[in-house]
Amino acid sequence: MLHFAQFGAGRIGAIHAHSLATSGRGTLRHVIDVNQAAAQALAERHGARVSTTQAALADPEVGAVIIASSTDTHAGLIIAAAQAGKAIFCEKPIDLSLPRVDECLAAVAKAGVPMLVGFNRRFDPDFAELHRRIEAGAIGAVEQVVITSRDPGPPPVSYIKVSGGLFRDMTIHDFDMARWMLGEEPVEVFATGSNLVDPEIGAAGDIDSAMVVLKTASGRLATINNSRRASYGYDQRVEVHGSLGRLIAGNRVGSTVEQADAQAVMTEKPLHFFLERYAQAYRIEMQAFIEAVTQGSPMPVGAADGRQALVLADAALRSMAEGRVVRL
Amino acid sequence: MLHFAQFGAGRIGAIHAHSLATSGRGTLRHVIDVNQAAAQALAERHGARVSTTQAALADPEVGAVIIASSTDTHAGLIIAAAQAGKAIFCEKPIDLSLPRVDECLAAVAKAGVPMLVGFNRRFDPDFAELHRRIEAGAIGAVEQVVITSRDPGPPPVSYIKVSGGLFRDMTIHDFDMARWMLGEEPVEVFATGSNLVDPEIGAAGDIDSAMVVLKTASGRLATINNSRRASYGYDQRVEVHGSLGRLIAGNRVGSTVEQADAQAVMTEKPLHFFLERYAQAYRIEMQAFIEAVTQGSPMPVGAADGRQALVLADAALRSMAEGRVVRL
Amino acid sequence: MLHFAQFGAGRIGAIHAHSLATSGRGTLRHVIDVNQAAAQALAERHGARVSTTQAALADPEVGAVIIASSTDTHAGLIIAAAQAGKAIFCEKPIDLSLPRVDECLAAVAKAGVPMLVGFNRRFDPDFAELHRRIEAGAIGAVEQVVITSRDPGPPPVSYIKVSGGLFRDMTIHDFDMARWMLGEEPVEVFATGSNLVDPEIGAAGDIDSAMVVLKTASGRLATINNSRRASYGYDQRVEVHGSLGRLIAGNRVGSTVEQADAQAVMTEKPLHFFLERYAQAYRIEMQAFIEAVTQGSPMPVGAADGRQALVLADAALRSMAEGRVVRL
Amino acid sequence: MLHFAQFGAGRIGAIHAHSLATSGRGTLRHVIDVNQAAAQALAERHGARVSTTQAALADPEVGAVIIASSTDTHAGLIIAAAQAGKAIFCEKPIDLSLPRVDECLAAVAKAGVPMLVGFNRRFDPDFAELHRRIEAGAIGAVEQVVITSRDPGPPPVSYIKVSGGLFRDMTIHDFDMARWMLGEEPVEVFATGSNLVDPEIGAAGDIDSAMVVLKTASGRLATINNSRRASYGYDQRVEVHGSLGRLIAGNRVGSTVEQADAQAVMTEKPLHFFLERYAQAYRIEMQAFIEAVTQGSPMPVGAADGRQALVLADAALRSMAEGRVVRL
Known part of the structure; x- marks a missing residue:
């Protein structure tokens, strides 16, 4: 059982949380979203708690993160999650700027964490x-x-x-x-x-x-x-x-x-x-x-x-x- | 939330138990099968208990039964479940004998319980x-x-x-x-x-x-x-x-x-x-x-x-x- | 080059005459139809002459007949054509009466002429x-x-x-x-x-x-x-x-x-x-x-x-x- | 009935001659090809005569030409046919050189003859x-x-x-x-x-x-x-x-x-x-x-x-x- 923190509780976030629930192999523990109501609703549906980025990444039980928040937040979250040693599931795109993408890749490589980019097709x-x-x-x-x-x-x-x-x-x-x-x-x-x-x-x-x-x-x-x-x-x-x-x-x-x-x-x-x-x-x-x-x-x-x-x-x-x- | 007892833990029984689990609207409480190992496995998978027909039908929490046992047991179970006032989900056929089917229909009508016959198509x-x-x-x-x-x-x-x-x-x-x-x-x-x-x-x-x-x-x-x-x-x-x-x-x-x-x-x-x-x-x-x-x-x-x-x-x-x- | 007489100059007759023309291997010489105008039109289109059953079957150049006239005339024409030694292409059905069909088959067998029945499919x-x-x-x-x-x-x-x-x-x-x-x-x-x-x-x-x-x-x-x-x-x-x-x-x-x-x-x-x-x-x-x-x-x-x-x-x-x- | 001269008796030429024959609205009179045997065969099949470019274009009965010869001959034949006042059916391409194509278009425009380019699709x-x-x-x-x-x-x-x-x-x-x-x-x-x-x-x-x-x-x-x-x-x-x-x-x-x-x-x-x-x-x-x-x-x-x-x-x-x- 892999424990997850999820950033983003919007439409695509709901899909990933549902996929996680039906996988039978992972549980959602933290939901973080600037929209507190959305975070609350999603957390309730999946028995998770509304949380903060820091709390979620500091939780030693959390093995992986789902990044489904707005595009401009992806890079920061990837780097933070990598530094916290979490496996990363990130919606596409990593970032719209190639230099910023390279920073992400460097952080991921340095931390040696696995990362999936959401090319769902x-x-x-x-x-x-x-x-x-x-x-x-x-x-x-x-x-x-x-x-x-x-x-x-x-x-x-x-x-x-x-x-x-x-x-x-x-x-x-x-x-x-x-x-x-x-x-x-x-x-x-x-x-x-x-x-x-x-x-x-x-x-x-x-x-x-x-x-x-x-x-x-x-x-x-x-x-x-x-x-x-x-x-x-x-x-x-x-x-x-x-x-x-x-x-x-x-x-x-x-x-x-x-x-x-x-x-x-x-x-x-x-x-x-x-x-x-x-x-x-x-x-x-x-x-x-x-x-x-x-x-x-x-x-x-x-x-x-x-x-x-x-x-x-x-x-x-x-x-x-x-x-x-x-x-x- | 509708609580269920299920008769039959074979291939088709496993399907119905799974459908019930993913419906989000029902829970399996009793599993009954002459094959105890099969009953045990299915019960464990769905957080139910291995039970007997009598215990299951006597449980006031149970509102509905799934009959997925061998064809020759259908009629008896239908009549017993009807008498116990349970809603009935019965795999086809009701029975291979028309007079026996009529006994089942009479019992169901008398008890006024709802009954579905499993014409899945x-x-x-x-x-x-x-x-x-x-x-x-x-x-x-x-x-x-x-x-x-x-x-x-x-x-x-x-x-x-x-x-x-x-x-x-x-x-x-x-x-x-x-x-x-x-x-x-x-x-x-x-x-x-x-x-x-x-x-x-x-x-x-x-x-x-x-x-x-x-x-x-x-x-x-x-x-x-x-x-x-x-x-x-x-x-x-x-x-x-x-x-x-x-x-x-x-x-x-x-x-x-x-x-x-x-x-x-x-x-x-x-x-x-x-x-x-x-x-x-x-x-x-x-x-x-x-x-x-x-x-x-x-x-x-x-x-x-x-x-x-x-x-x-x-x-x-x-x-x-x-x-x-x-x-x- | 096989020379043909054709009985019937209606819709299906026109199709067979056209098939014959485009086959490059047969020519239409006689057209017979109770509707003289239809016979005339079809004959002209294919360089044939309007004719009578007797004349057509008596023509030694004619090797084959197409029977595309009304159903009630089929049997009589089949028997006559067989007796005249012509190969027979007959639209379905041979006849609506089985005894009459058997008379046709007997005549065809006796004459030893080839016969096709128009099951076009x-x-x-x-x-x-x-x-x-x-x-x-x-x-x-x-x-x-x-x-x-x-x-x-x-x-x-x-x-x-x-x-x-x-x-x-x-x-x-x-x-x-x-x-x-x-x-x-x-x-x-x-x-x-x-x-x-x-x-x-x-x-x-x-x-x-x-x-x-x-x-x-x-x-x-x-x-x-x-x-x-x-x-x-x-x-x-x-x-x-x-x-x-x-x-x-x-x-x-x-x-x-x-x-x-x-x-x-x-x-x-x-x-x-x-x-x-x-x-x-x-x-x-x-x-x-x-x-x-x-x-x-x-x-x-x-x-x-x-x-x-x-x-x-x-x-x-x-x-x-x-x-x-x-x-x- | 439009009378034709055809240049080219190869594979595509045979197709056009056949299309002409089955159109019921044109006849082939002249066939011209450097390969005399091919010209002969095609001419015979369609009741035409083997001919020369000059003879064909000089024939006042000829109203149209089909150009199905090798690409390098197209332009010369188009210009000659246009000057002779013949309608032109020309296989693609007109020519591989754009200036040469323009010469053809000028000749066609000057003569006021109709021209089709063989974009069969x-x-x-x-x-x-x-x-x-x-x-x-x-x-x-x-x-x-x-x-x-x-x-x-x-x-x-x-x-x-x-x-x-x-x-x-x-x-x-x-x-x-x-x-x-x-x-x-x-x-x-x-x-x-x-x-x-x-x-x-x-x-x-x-x-x-x-x-x-x-x-x-x-x-x-x-x-x-x-x-x-x-x-x-x-x-x-x-x-x-x-x-x-x-x-x-x-x-x-x-x-x-x-x-x-x-x-x-x-x-x-x-x-x-x-x-x-x-x-x-x-x-x-x-x-x-x-x-x-x-x-x-x-x-x-x-x-x-x-x-x-x-x-x-x-x-x-x-x-x-x-x-x-x-x-x-």
């Missing part, structure tokens, strides 16, 4: 199965990766303003997915984008539609298409082409029911958004974290992965600004 | 969604129902011998599904069958392959095809034709991954068997039972449904023996 | 591919066949009245398909039906909705579901279960376009009716006929097949009337 | 249906286009050497498709590529794997992924995202048969290559050409389209060489 059963088949040689050598990643609708502009922009906020998941599926590190990044969905997003200096091309040293290629709007639901697909074939992982639907009438043959739209689509992934992610901490086995997606996705996001921003390939 | 999200659409008028008036219900492989002959035969053991689920989807009571039954899968099943006097046709008073038709073997996995599909269109609920798969190579385009086989396919259904079924008991609302699938499915199974047996339609 | 590329795989052992021994055969809408009642009824007019195709897929002759027939689609059909003494179960001597089972109405288009599917797996041949659509919006994910309805769905089948059927005639090879679907499908249709009628299995 | 029923739905507003304003275009296997290196390279030879079709689906002219081009499939292609100075991103003035985005190898068959898909939804046109298969066994559920691979996939498109293309010539209506895909696709291909080459966006 790696734990999606469909993407994981696709990746297993690549590893098993089902399609030979990987040559090209095509990632479709489209949100059902744009977030409020207030969120956009603190998000770090589309590449650091949304595409960052796809950069991680591309790295994972390519099996090699991208060394060239091209990105471009447009403001097609919501003029307010453009007014805030961000884009809402993007296309990215990545290339590895051996010439493997990946492309990502993003949009902040998909009226038919959350569109999350990965397609990998190899020397011997093709693998596709598609969307999940709420039911298999197909309806045919005088107009058309209709099936259900994809599950609405990440809470629905990645419900299983979140549970598996927590299990994998606890497994790695308790077994001392390698973390399936670690601090270096969090850093590398940010490197790609920053390169994408530069590529878009300069209209050229950025070489890493 | 009614709680399958896909079949439930299909049924909701029929009710919502999506395909107009129902005209024909086609049910495909095929097990991945035959059970041991020892099971066959006490099963009551294919119609009472396996098709009984499909009879219930047909009644539910037709929206009218069948008044004519035709059935036929063969021994194609396993000669030992034939030697035991049973069939392993069957086709059934049902007809309601207004002329609605249903057909069922059954087999004890489907090498590609558990095949559970329902297709309903109405005056305005068609609804189909298909199989569920483990992942959406599609693999294309020089041979073919391949997707996954259907989920292996009922434990996988109906995992969600079992959880929803328990929730629905607790909901109906605690709210005093009508039971979604009750004792009369359990009886009527057996009436159809018995008619199917007679139809096959006599080579003619049996009118009810 | 045997030439549908999807059904043919499914059958090839059965033959190749892809699913082991055949155990069960499920045939879905539903017209987009009912014909006029005037047609119903001379059609011989649903089993002889519509199901007859499915009886042939069942025989072909079962790989064994059915020895038991059960059929039932209802009048659900159009009360006028019931008033004319026919049914518009049917379900049939067939059984062979070794116990293989087939079921057919029919309706005169499918608002979503012509529904023609075959599903075969064997000891090693399952084969399904589905409907064809006009385009692969899939549209997703805020309501649903929509694909096209099946092709509207037999002219669209079996367009390819008709062309392949004519090719197969010419091939068999010119090579002297066995006819892929012959007079005995035409007879046997009628035997099953007659048995179905008797089964429905008597509410019992009819043994052949 | 515009006539594919699936892509055409998708485009019709865009025009009908089914998905609102177009935002992003994703084109998958992958050949089953690489051509011989001898072909690669005269092909003008992947972008001018293969991607040129996709550039045309992107322009058509975007509904706006791309003003920015980014392209990159690799040599992953066949080292000999790399040795010949070409790539065999590519990714392209296009952007229009209003910010619409398109991406193309290409490979010279897809072991599962010719992969030709188009996906268009708009403000209200998504449209996808997929691959066509030889049959709808689905096979399920202990390993997987298998459907057929996509049709092997362009001759199979675009068989219908070629016939419709010829019909559309004859229609436009005889009606004097606008050519569905004309000389300017041929030029613009080459402009994009040239820009892609420059983009790849310079690692930057090329602005048009």
Whole structure:
């Protein structure tokens, strides 16, 4: 039984606390949030206590922390938790600034604590199965990766303003997915984008539609298409082409029911958004974290992965600004 | 919080105990099984105690029982639980003998206790969604129902011998599904069958392959095809034709991954068997039972449904023996 | 180059004449129809002449006849063509009366002329591919066949009245398909039906909705579901279960376009009716006929097949009337 | 009836001659090819005569020419045919050199003859249906286009050497498709590529794997992924995202048969290559050409389209060489 302190009692925090509760292998002891009411509610639901950062990190029973607070608090908490010798489960991103990320990685390395960065899609059963088949040689050598990643609708502009922009906020998941599926590190990044969905997003200096091309040293290629709007639901697909074939992982639907009438043959739209689509992934992610901490086995997606996705996001921003390939 | 006693600690019992535990609305207090070790293991897992029928039914804290023991014990337990005033969740079938079923229904009616019969497929999200659409008028008036219900492989002959035969053991689920989807009571039954899968099943006097046709008073038709073997996995599909269109609920798969190579385009086989396919259904079924008991609302699938499915199974047996339609 | 006389210049006649023209291996010389204008139009389109039965059958250049006139003329033309030594391509059914069919078969046998009966579905590329795989052992021994055969809408009642009824007019195709897929002759027939689609059909003494179960001597089972109405288009599917797996041949659509919006994910309805769905089948059927005639090879679907499908249709009628299995 | 002269009697020439023959609205009179045997064979098959360029263009009965000879002869023949006042059906590309293309366009404009450039995919029923739905507003304003275009296997290196390279030879079709689906002219081009499939292609100075991103003035985005190898068959898909939804046109298969066994559920691979996939498109293309010539209506895909696709291909080459966006 691993004992946890959790920072952040919002929507994503609630998910992680629930995953922990149903894992049967961890318990929540401390909940810390600037919103005391939220902290209180979550703590009560899971038999934990509302706490402070200091108290939580000082508790010798606490073996691990979940960092699900606002992005600007991640780095400070990572460093403090590392210094306290706690295993770290941190929501993406580590930080929006690469130097600050490097400080985090240094602290984690120095403390020798295990750290998972919350790229939840790696734990999606469909993407994981696709990746297993690549590893098993089902399609030979990987040559090209095509990632479709489209949100059902744009977030409020207030969120956009603190998000770090589309590449650091949304595409960052796809950069991680591309790295994972390519099996090699991208060394060239091209990105471009447009403001097609919501003029307010453009007014805030961000884009809402993007296309990215990545290339590895051996010439493997990946492309990502993003949009902040998909009226038919959350569109999350990965397609990998190899020397011997093709693998596709598609969307999940709420039911298999197909309806045919005088107009058309209709099936259900994809599950609405990440809470629905990645419900299983979140549970598996927590299990994998606890497994790695308790077994001392390698973390399936670690601090270096969090850093590398940010490197790609920053390169994408530069590529878009300069209209050229950025070489890493 | 509803407190439970559970009879039967085998495979299906473990599922119901787990559904109860994760429902958050009920607790298991007594576990009764002739196999003491199984009872002990299940009781420990859920913080219950190994008990006797008498002790369990005498416990005033116990509001409901789960009957998941062997079929020949169902009727006795139903009658005893009814007399003790407990709400009853009983695995199908109520009993293999119609007169005995009627004794159970009389006892339940006299005691005025709520009773659910475990036709788990009614709680399958896909079949439930299909049924909701029929009710919502999506395909107009129902005209024909086609049910495909095929097990991945035959059970041991020892099971066959006490099963009551294919119609009472396996098709009984499909009879219930047909009644539910037709929206009218069948008044004519035709059935036929063969021994194609396993000669030992034939030697035991049973069939392993069957086709059934049902007809309601207004002329609605249903057909069922059954087999004890489907090498590609558990095949559970329902297709309903109405005056305005068609609804189909298909199989569920483990992942959406599609693999294309020089041979073919391949997707996954259907989920292996009922434990996988109906995992969600079992959880929803328990929730629905607790909901109906605690709210005093009508039971979604009750004792009369359990009886009527057996009436159809018995008619199917007679139809096959006599080579003619049996009118009810 | 095989020279043809054709009886019947209506809708189905036009299709066969067109198949002949595009085969590149036959020419149409005589067209005979009681409707002189129709005969004239078809003859002109294909460089043939309007003719009489006598003249056409007396023409020594004519090697084959196409019989696509009204059902009541088939038998007389078959006998006359056989006596004249012509190869015979006859639309289904041979006749609605079994004794009369037997007279035709006797005449054909005596003359030793090749004869094809127009069960066009045997030439549908999807059904043919499914059958090839059965033959190749892809699913082991055949155990069960499920045939879905539903017209987009009912014909006029005037047609119903001379059609011989649903089993002889519509199901007859499915009886042939069942025989072909079962790989064994059915020895038991059960059929039932209802009048659900159009009360006028019931008033004319026919049914518009049917379900049939067939059984062979070794116990293989087939079921057919029919309706005169499918608002979503012509529904023609075959599903075969064997000891090693399952084969399904589905409907064809006009385009692969899939549209997703805020309501649903929509694909096209099946092709509207037999002219669209079996367009390819008709062309392949004519090719197969010419091939068999010119090579002297066995006819892929012959007079005995035409007879046997009628035997099953007659048995179905008797089964429905008597509410019992009819043994052949 | 439009009379034709055809240059080129090879594989693609045979297709166009066949489309002409089955159109019922044109006849082939002259066949010209440096390979006399091929010319002879094609001429005989279609009742035409082997001829010379001069004789063919001097024939006042000839109203149109089909140019299906090797790429290096296209421009000369276009100019000569234009000067002779013939309508022109020219296989893509017009020429590999943009100045030479401009000479062709000038000659065509001066002569005022209609000209179609053989972008056959515009006539594919699936892509055409998708485009019709865009025009009908089914998905609102177009935002992003994703084109998958992958050949089953690489051509011989001898072909690669005269092909003008992947972008001018293969991607040129996709550039045309992107322009058509975007509904706006791309003003920015980014392209990159690799040599992953066949080292000999790399040795010949070409790539065999590519990714392209296009952007229009209003910010619409398109991406193309290409490979010279897809072991599962010719992969030709188009996906268009708009403000209200998504449209996808997929691959066509030889049959709808689905096979399920202990390993997987298998459907057929996509049709092997362009001759199979675009068989219908070629016939419709010829019909559309004859229609436009005889009606004097606008050519569905004309000389300017041929030029613009080459402009994009040239820009892609420059983009790849310079690692930057090329602005048009």
